[in-house]
Amino acid sequence: MTLRSVILGTGSALPRRRVDNAELATMVDTSDEWIVERTGIRTRYVAGEGESTTTLAAEASRHALEMAGLQAADIDLIILATATPDQTFPASATTVQAALGINDCIAFDVAAVCSGFLYAMTVADNMLRGGAGKTALVIGAETFSRILDWEDRTTCVLFGDGAGAAVLRAEETPAEGGRGILASKLHADGRHNGLLHVDGGPSSTGTVGKVRMKGQDVFRHAVVNLAQVMKEVLDVAGLSTSDIDWVVPHQANARILDATARKLGLDPAQVVVTVDRHANTSAASVPLALDTAVRDGRIKQGDLVVLEAMGGGFTWGACVLRY
Ligand code: ACO
Numbered sequence: 001m002t003l004r005s006v007i008l009g010t011g012s013a014l015p016r017r018r019v020d021n022a023e024l025a026t027m028v029d030t031s032d033e034w035i036v037e038r039t040g041i042r043t044r045y046v047a048g049e050g051e052s053t054t055t056l057a058a059e060a061s062r063h064a065l066e067m068a069g070l071q072a073a074d075i076d077l078i079i080l081a082t083a084t085p086d087q088t089f090p091a092s093a094t095t096v097q098a099a100l101g102i103n104d105c106i107a108f109d110v111a112a113v114c115s116g117f118l119y120a121m122t123v124a125d126n127m128l129r130g131g132a133g134k135t136a137l138v139i140g141a142e143t144f145s146r147i148l149d150w151e152d153r154t155t156c157v158l159f160g161d162g163a164g165a166a167v168l169r170a171e172e173t174p175a176e177g178g179r180g181i182l183a184s185k186l187h188a189d190g191r192h193n194g195l196l197h198v199d200g201g202p203s204s205t206g207t208v209g210k211v212r213m214k215g216q217d218v219f220r221h222a223v224v225n226l227a228q229v230m231k232e233v234l235d236v237a238g239l240s241t242s243d244i245d246w247v248v249p250h251q252a253n254a255r256i257l258d259a260t261a262r263k264l265g266l267d268p269a270q271v272v273v274t275v276d277r278h279a280n281t282s283a284a285s286v287p288l289a290l291d292t293a294v295r296d297g298r299i300k301q302g303d304l305v306v307l308e309a310m311g312g313g314f315t316w317g318a319c320v321l322r323y
Helices: 032-039 053-068 092-100 113-129 190-195 215-237 254-264 282-295
Strands: 002-013 017-020 043-046 077-081 106-110 135-143 161-173 180-188 196-198 211-213 246-249 304-311 315-322
Touching: 002 053, 002 113, 002 180, 002 282, 032 254, 043 161, 053 092, 053 135, 053 161, 053 282, 077 092, 077 113, 092 106, 092 135, 106 113, 113 135, 113 161, 113 180, 113 282, 113 304, 113 315, 135 282, 161 180, 161 282, 180 215, 190 196, 190 215, 215 254, 215 304, 215 315, 246 254, 246 282, 282 304
Parallel strands: 077 106, 077 135, 246 304
Antiparallel strands: 002 161, 017 043, 135 161, 180 315, 196 211, 304 315
């Protein structure tokens, strides 16, 4: 038997307001046709009054706990991945902790932008297997709408708000064929900071700043890095692409998803796609897509699932698990 972190439940949350491409075309010089052709995005959700990264995160967490059949008091560790915290400090994870009514557990945020959920899950997995606790709540939550330049058509059409969560529990599982996280691989290369960044921050400008991106450069790096890290993580787990049942990728752009699947020789039907509905929700995109495919019955217990993501930094990573 081997001690592994098993996903017992997933959950997600979206803001009330849905914005389609036609509505965006009334705000900036764009069109439904351009956005769909270049990105596959048709709608996104935008947080309104009373909605924030932590309200969405808490709602997603409640759904994940419910699926797991656990109480908030069972949680030993909360890791929240976000680039859009409610406040510079305290960590948004502690705000979620309070909202869930948990008085004592480990709680902190992780900042790796679109790869944040992969980073948070890998940290949680290592902490659980290292004995820091038995049960972890891992969340990816964002309100990118609040750091978008709504006059910049090259970025504002690409992103949306939302949250996804997973409950992980350390369990002894059979070494062969057992459930849980089998391997993770993370990378970062800070030389590419300038290709995708926010032009502000508490210690530089003293302002929050807006998202800036060199889209074509990001695209090129994304396809190469994602295909590479998926191969790496499968190697570590002693598996090959033919063993994969589902890929749950970061939902940046339908063309990145197609190109990565092609590069790996995967059937596009094995790739979970939600970018059409949610757009790019940064750290929330992987857990939102995972929850979607679990709840609609595609991902079943025992399936081999690969999660992957890349984001600002650049940061990127992949994780292979038996659901
Ligand atoms: N509507 C209409 N026209 C637009 C829009 C828009 N929203 N945005 C840009 N254009 C115009 C440009 O101004 C340009 O016009 P020009 O030729 O007159 O100068 C033309 O469309 C082509 O622009 P490109 O930037 O070359 O378009 P491209 O085909 O590269 O698509 C896109 C842009 C969608 C951003 C693409 O580069 C991409 O998907 N990049 C990946 C980046 C990404 O997804 N980042 C998300 C965060 S990172 C991550 O999550 C991995």
